[in-house]
Amino acid sequence: MKLQQLQALIALADGGGIRAAARMLGLSQAAVSKTLRELEQEQRLPLLQRHASGARLTEAGQALLIHARQVAMQLERAHGEMEAMRGQRDARLCIGVTPWLVPTLLPEVVLRFRQRLPEIRLELFEGLLAVALPRLRDGQMDFAIGPLFEPLAQEFHCQPLFSHGGRVFARNGHPALRAQSLSALLEQDWVVNYSPASYRHVLNQLFTRHGLAIAPERLICAQSMALLAGLVQAGMLSYGPEPLLLCPEFAGKVQALSLREDMEEIVIGVISLQGQAHGYAARGFIDCLRQTLRQRMRSPRPEDRALAHMLTLRF
Structure with a gap:
């Protein structure tokens, strides 16, 4: 060929x-x-x-x-x-980022990256997997930072960065906040984010592995943070990363439910095409993210401690 x-x-x-x-x-x-x-x-x-x-x-x-x-x-x-390293052309780096990183870690990472590699043209997507994966497949995106799960590893290279818990949450004052088990929530409407590849994984995380089943029409898929927040405020339940509770759209407006069922840890990492080597700009961005994570884990600031308490580094 x-x-x-x-x-x-x-x-x-x-x-x-x-x-x-x-x-x-x-x-x-x-x-x-x-x-x-x-x-x-x-x-x-x-x-x-x-x-x-x-x-x-x-x-x-x-x-x-x-x-x-x-x-x-x-x-x-x-x-x-090669042209960029010879000074003949500006290099471009396109990255998809899972939404809760945008208000919590991303600004500091981008500033650190700009100081290190100011010549790079950076393009960022709020990279929910349904948005990011097609762009990764056709080469428009260099890599994404998002949740890793088994079917994903069959097609993409997955490099873990950290993990955090998953939580079920509802708006303040919602009657479901008194529930103690997922089995009491099967008649509620839910709004979650998933891609075609992750649908069964999300179902398993929430219901199947606990011996439960929910009517498919009760599980509404939202492909943006704004949609997710709006529908939760409208009264739907949701399941997602624990750090989402620190984001402005949710902080002080929603609460996590105390359920007897344990939720598995969600691993966040770098997702790229199999066999695709990261260029110097991509390696630089990933290193800046790691540095920022290490710094936040040691930070005495209350907002940093709240995030650090939710994360476990995996590098």
């Missing part, structure tokens, strides 16, 4: 046909057709469905396209990093 073959596959997918792909690559249509035929012969699979108005990818072609885009993006990153 050659790079020019993968580039031809990407160009055909983006252009919708051989003619457009040839124009994008600056090659003749015959050269592009030959390159793609050779790729099909090497893989012993039909990758294209050719028709009068153009060509489209088969299921095998779509599967290979995902890898082709990753290869092309990784090569572009390598060129960009």
Whole structure:
């Protein structure tokens, strides 16, 4: 499998046909057709469905396209990093961050990173996994910092940073605050965050491993912190990271329930594509995060102690 073959596959997918792909690559249509035929012969699979108005990818072609885009993006990153180190180009770093880190740790990490590597163009996403994982897959995002769970490790490289507890919580004054067991909460509406990959993991964390089941329609998925906070204030229960209770949207407005069931620790770490080496900017950001975590764990400030009490470092 050659790079020019993968580039031809990407160009055909983006252009919708051989003619457009040839124009994008600056090659003749015959050269592009030959390159793609050779790729099909090497893989012993039909990758294209050719028709009068153009060509489209088969299921095998779509599967290979995902890898082709990753290869092309990784090569572009390598060129960009070498140019940046020669001073010829600004390097870019794109990161997804789990939402509760934004008001608690992220500002200090970013300031530390800017002092160390001021030439890096930094792009940050509030990286709920449903938002971050597609960007990781297609190479738009360098890495994400978020919860790790077993199915994730089958596709991505996961590097633990710290862990914290998970808590069930409700708005102040909610009748459910008197509940002592999850079994008393199965008729309540819940709002949680999950991705397609983590849905069963969330169900297991909350209910299945305790021998309980909840009607699927009672579990509402919210893909932003604002949605989550708004629906909790509207009266829904939620389950999430304990540090969420320190964030402005929740602090003083919600309370954690005291339940007899134990919640498993949630591990937070760096999530990146398998086989993708971190560049110098990514390594620098991760190191700044580790330094900030160590400093907060030793800090005498009450707000830092409250967070440190919830976290266990894993590096």
